[in-house]
Amino acid sequence: MLEALDAGEVRRWAAACVESLDAHRALIDRINVFPVADGDTGSNLLHTLRAALEALLRAPSADRSTAGAALTVLAKGAVTGARGNSGVIASQLLRGMAEAAWSAPVVDAGVLAAALAQGSRRAHAAVSEPAPGTMLTVLAAAARGSGDSLHDVALNAARAAAAALDETPAQLPVLAEAGVVDAGGRGVVVLLDALVAVIAGEPVSTTAARVDGVPRPPDTAVVAAREGGSELYGYEVMYLLEDASAESADRLRRALEDLGDSVSVAGDGDALWTVHVHCNDIGGAIEAGIDAGRPRRIRVARFADAVPDGPARYVRERAVVAPVRGDDLADLFLAEGVAVLRVDDGLPPTPYELLQVITGTGAAHVTVLPGHPDLTATADEAAARAVAAGQDVVVVPCASPVQALAALAVHDPRRRAGDDVVAMAEAAAATRRGEVVVADADAITWIGPCAQGDVLGFADGEVVLIEPGPATPDAVSRAAVGVVDRMLAAGGELVTALLGASAPDTLADALAEHLRLTRPEADLAVHRAGQGDAVLVLGLE
Template sequence: MKRWLSKAETTLGNHSDRLNAINIFPVADGDTGTNLYLTVRAAAHALRETVPDTAAMPQITAELLSADPAVHVVGPPDPAHNDVGAVLSRAGQAAMEQARGNSGTLFAVFLCAAAEPLAGHARLSSPLLATALDRAQLRAWSALSEPVPGTMLSVMEAAARAAAAVDAEHGGDDSNHTLGLALDAAVEAALAAVVRTEDQLAALHTAHVVDAGGVGMLLILDCLRSAVLGEELQSELLDGLHGYDVQDPHIHADMPRDDGVEVMCTISLSPLDAAMLRQRLDEMGDSVIMSQVGGDADANGAYRWRVHVHVPAADAAVVLIRSLGEPDDLSVSELAVPRDPAADPRNPDGHAR
């Protein structure tokens, strides 16, 4: 899992410019690649700081212990380091807290949800992969107030269905061989779903491009396959995707400029206040995403929520959010201005650019 997210961080960094170039839905702000990269980077760094590289650690076997009584283990290993669900949950929480944009927030939701059925397991298997991908795509679809086919949601769903089909065909076999078949099928189905996005959304069809978030999700899934199977990334995977050739123009730059702003924050809310906030934000704007951060309530019965919305102006949304509690990491970003990750991420007023 650590290798997966590290590989995904590098891959999205390499592809962020092309992903930005074809990012025209839901708004042509040219930042999907940047947002996915920054969100995956947060997840990867969380594991880099907390999970040791167990593959490089010497293994002290029972035979060695019995042969040399002087050899001893200084302390018991942390079970969470060998718990796939716990590791991914840690990464998902970091991604959720630092998620950027629609695509980054949906990936963070995907990662947190995928971790749940993997809790307590020391290895991935085909049945677990199928369950995790299905939980993740369902949670991502439900996080959006108005989910739209032809986006990264469709790619998540296609991958989950393909993995489930392999698992069913092999009767729940948990061998590494069947896991490889499930990963192959998930990536193949994700690619087919990406190709379909062009005809699922009118804006993409008119511009003759595939969905940027969908391509990003495809790359992430191929990184998972590569990390688990110990194989190289499939370099030919993106060949022929409309708008994705290096020589293709930055299509978003020629699209009409989008008015309005993106507001994001993390805030503790009761279930009732969370439902009310989602309803009010739906009335104010669109692209509303609300997803729970972590599973436990605080002493007052409130849960942490990651909030995302596009609104014509920020003031009313910010006032509404602050009326319900004190938000963390509140950011207000112009939709019409692509963000430069190398630039100072804060404006003088404290809001993220």
């Protein structure tokens, strides 16, 4: 039995929350009936906690060395990745816990009790019109738990939350009428049960057998397109808000309350806020954010566009989806009929963002071309979520946009879906890849040390040459032809060159002239792609 949570135990709790929410997601989604029936609460909580865990796993070890620091990273990740009202409330629970424990190397009984209390206060403050019998009610009950040991505090909080959850139908007639407890409150109990299990050193129970606090038939849930709010409002608007003071956030909250409902403006304590509102005036909601700070990651959903369950939700048979770096390259994919997610060089997409593109195709079968090693895991997770919802999605392994283009070149929607995927995968695997990049720091490579500003040539993911900096047009051209020569040494007929945003104007001509003199049998296809992470991307078929 643990007497205190250190940074490692905080991480284990976050992972246990994700594991348990993943198991309970579907049934939590099914019992969401307040204020209108919905199918997203479990999914939104899972997405939010998964974003928090990912932030913690990616953070430098120095930033998560204590329990308080780890909770702070979790809270910031949750605020950034919050989805829906329930996700915003969960992010504020973590923020309050982090504030209470920020200076603590470990979380003991006293710190945990204070953390739960502060988390409840933060969650209440984030909601413009709290209602009894909801997630906030369950959090408030958990915050009143106490005890002499860490386990006692957590266990009493979980028991108090479960008791409050069972009372929610008496507080909200719509819950009693449907024969269910509050979905968000059930999510809170899942999080606290996971905490008790981690402290006790027991495996996290992921059984989803009793999600309802009140028995009911399993098929009575009505799935709609919103998580809370009046049906008078047709749109959900969410965005992150940077560079905003607390006073500006308060003004924004009041402005959004005049525009709609389900308003929440919740911060991470460091001038970053997540904003949520249901409204009809999309422009007004965004303009209010511009007045308060700097909005980004703006997401707008129209409830009327919600896709129904079952085969009827698919409007076409096949689609191809690709996350793409570089506006010009995105245009190239779009011209081929691909549904594109535009990816910023310094801001990788979340699985949820890619999932929106996948489901937005309305296709029964979707092939995803990640086109970069860093995007493969994101594509796999987004595909898994889409498959769980009934869509047939396959990720074709491709570690470079040239491999994605090669797969796209053989795509034939007239073939059987399985045969088409095999053909695309074979084309991608048969395409060798190369890159020319400028080193942004001193480093040690497989072929020796490089200095910042040197030009590096890669073939199939390995450094094969180093051209001393600075990265002049001549240096870049020498590196480019050097990589091409090494790749062609094993044979090949078609060289594809994708020019990055920083590629010199002379690079394409230099490649063409070199191939004309040394490899006249090889064809060259050059495209202005505009990617920022590589001066040049090469493909060889």
